[in-house]
Amino acid sequence: MAEEKQTDEKTSMSLMESLLEHDVFKSLDEIEDGTLVTGTVIQVNNEYVFVDVGYKSEGRIPLDEFDVIPEDGEKVKVFIITKDGKGGQIQISKRRAVTLEKTEDLRKAAEDRSPVLGKFVKVIKGGYEIDLGGEYRGFCPMSKADVSRVEDPESLIGLSDYFIIDKFHAGTKLKSVVSRREYLEKRIKENKETFFSSVHIGDVVQGVVKSFTSFGAFIDLGGFDGLLHINDMSWGHVTRPKDFVKKGQTIELRLINIDPETQKVNLSLKHMHEDPWSSFEKNFNVGDVVKAPVTKLTTFGAFIEIAPGIEGLAHISELSWTKRVNNPKDVLDVGDVVEAKILGYDLDKKRVSLGLKQLEENPWDSIDDRYPVGKTLTRPVVKITNSGAFIGLEDGIDGFLHIDDISWTEKVRNMSSFAKEGDMVDVVVTRVEPENRRIRLSVKQLEDNPWNTLKKDYPKYSSISGEVTNVTDFGVFVKVLGGIEGLISKFHLVGPDEEYNDSVLKNFKVGDVVTAAVMDVNPSTQKLSLSIKELIRNAQRSEISKYMDDEDEGDTFTFGDMLRSKDEEDN
The missing domain is CATH 2.40.50.140 (Nucleic acid-binding proteins)
Structure with a gap:
């Protein structure tokens, strides 16, 4: 009985081994070299990962073929290198599985023109080397790297993005040609359509x-x-x-x-944000004083931000009562915090007018009290112009001395011949215009007007002597008392009984002293007319008058008698 039982066990074991052997070989026959299968990790050591490929057999894969060490029980795809490995062990590869899978993915993407992920890794001649994953590299021409011209090729290195495969090659590297531009253009088109429709x-x-x-x-x-x-x-x-x-x-x-x-x-x-102008009138009124920073300076004024989003303009004319501000930059800097008064606003145009000078007293309001007409001053010349000079009266306020107000008699043609900047001069206030911010000054009015004196002391036909200052084609200029220059017209250089010719002018030389009759004195136009002809005629009249009343004879001799006597002599 024992022998029979032992024999049955041996027979049973032999049959089981035979069946197992049959399943193993049968399953191994179904395995084809070069195919992808899914296996299960059953063990991991320091060198290998052991994978059950599901055919009653296991293979091992070097650990360095895995980017991340797998765990027991994890499913992985492997590539069957050969089912007849050494010792009857199946040979498999994880790396080749990834490559084969990547190849199929890229091939399908090329056929469908679907985007694949890639990375710019290197600038090469004519374009870029693109890492497409696995061992695959693609070439992207420079013109297809972006939708616009790439100014700095190195700027794209390291960038990961999607590409369209124009040409796929499973073998030699860089034979696959890819285009990022096509992908970007497609995405931009989709983005635009979505944007404009939504x-x-x-x-x-x-x-x-x-x-x-x-x-x-x-x-x-x-x-x-x-x-x-x-x-x-x-x-x-x-x-x-x-x-x-x-x-x-x-x-x-x-x-x-x-x-x-x-x-x-x-x-x-x-x-x-809400328009701050919509609540302007709730926060501000004309006359309010605000403290705010200067945000911008222009040639015509300063912009001041009185509230976030609200800027007012302080015009250059509103910066100072007295200073001549030629440019706001002369008195302000961007960032300065200043106090200003709101002068007005226009909500429709979103404008606010500001003034800085309004926070100070206007010195022109009391200018008449400080500089009444007739007041004599000694002040410095601050600026010379062609028409006169500005005289500094006080800080920021100048008076103007016109070139015609220097002398009653002398014609000043160049202001610098009278004074220079910095010179102290004596002047008298002649006119004050607070509304125009003007003060007129005079030097000549420090003295009496010699023209008025001349007119008073020398009535018409009175004789006056002077020195010849100039001889011209139209007459002779003579300087008389007070430095006043008069003109003897050329037709008044000879007596009433003489005819004028140009040779008469030769009788007069500069420096000669001559006597003539006063014909007209005009202080307003400063013109003096003289005449030698009238002087002689007056002398003749004086001689005639001697015959018109002769006390020794007791008879009266008239001017008519003299003319008859002269006619008789001529006959």
């Missing part, structure tokens, strides 16, 4: 600041641009777009205009 005016959109121009900034909305105009950056005054947004910055903006036909998009940063 957004509406007033929506908030997100974008990246791409570039700047003098009139604003371009915002990348997903491969296409929207314009953020300089006027839409702030409710206040904007000088430099770069002061409000930075290149590469991701910002939210409000859509204020969209045109699907031209695909123009206008964006606004200021409309992300």
Whole structure:
């Protein structure tokens, strides 16, 4: 019985081994070299990963073929190198499985023109080397690297993005040709279609600041641009777009205009906030004094931000009562915090007028009290001009001395011949105009007007002597008392009974002393007319008058008698 039982056990074991052997070989027959199968990790040591490929057999894979060490029970895809390995062990590879799988993925992507992930790894002649994963490398021509011209090729190195495979090659490296541009253009087209079909005016959109121009900034909305105009950056005054947004910055903006036909998009940063002008009258009134920073200086004034988004203008004329401000930069700097008074505003035009000088007393309001007409002063010359000189009266207030107000009699042709900047001069106030901020001064009125004296002391036909100062074709100039220069017309250089000819002028030389009759004295025009002819005629009249009343004879001799006597002598 024992022998029979032992024999049955041996028979049973033999049959089981035979069946197992049959299953193993049968399953091994189903395995084909060069195929992909899914296995299960059953053990990991310091050198190998053991994988059950599901055919009653296991293979081992070097640990370095795994990017991440797998865990027991994890499913992995492997490549069957050969089912008849050494010692009857199946040979498998994880790396070759990845390569084969990658090959099929890339081949299918090339056929479907679907995007694949790649990375710019190196600049080479004519373009870039692209890492497509696994052992695959592709070539991307420079013209297909971006939708716009690449200014700095090195700037793309390290960038991961999607590519379209134009030409796939499973063998030699860099024979596959890829295009990032095609992928970007497709994505931009999709982004545009989505954008223009889904957004509406007033929506908030997100974008990246791409570039700047003098009139604003371009915002990348997903491969296409929207314009953020300089006027839409702030409710206040904007000088430099770069002061409000930075290149590469991701910002939210409000859509204020969209045109699907031209695909123009206008964006606004200021409309992300309430218009501060809408509540202006709640916060400010004319006459209010504000303390605020200077934000911009121009040739015509200073912009001052009285509240976020609200800037007022202090015109150059409103900066000082007295200083001659030629440029606001002479008295203010950007960033200065100043006090200003609100002079007026226009909400429709969003303008506020400010004044700095209104916070100080206007010195012109009391100018008449300090400089009454007739007051004599000694002050410095601060500026010389062609027509006169500005005389410094006090800080910021000058009086003007016209060149004609220097002398009653002398014609000053060059102001610098009278005085130079810094010279102290004596002047008298002759006119004050507070409304025009003008004060007129005079030097000549420090003395009496010699023309008035001359007119009073020398009536018409009275004789006067003077020195010849100039001989001209039209007459002789003579300087008389008080330095006044008069003119003897050439026809008045000879007696009433003589005829004038040009040789008469030779009888007069500069420096000669001559006597003539006063014909006209005009202080307002400062003209003096003299005549030798009238002087002689007056002398003749004086001689005639002796015969008109002869006391010795007791008879009366008239001017008519003299003429008859002369006629008789002529006959």
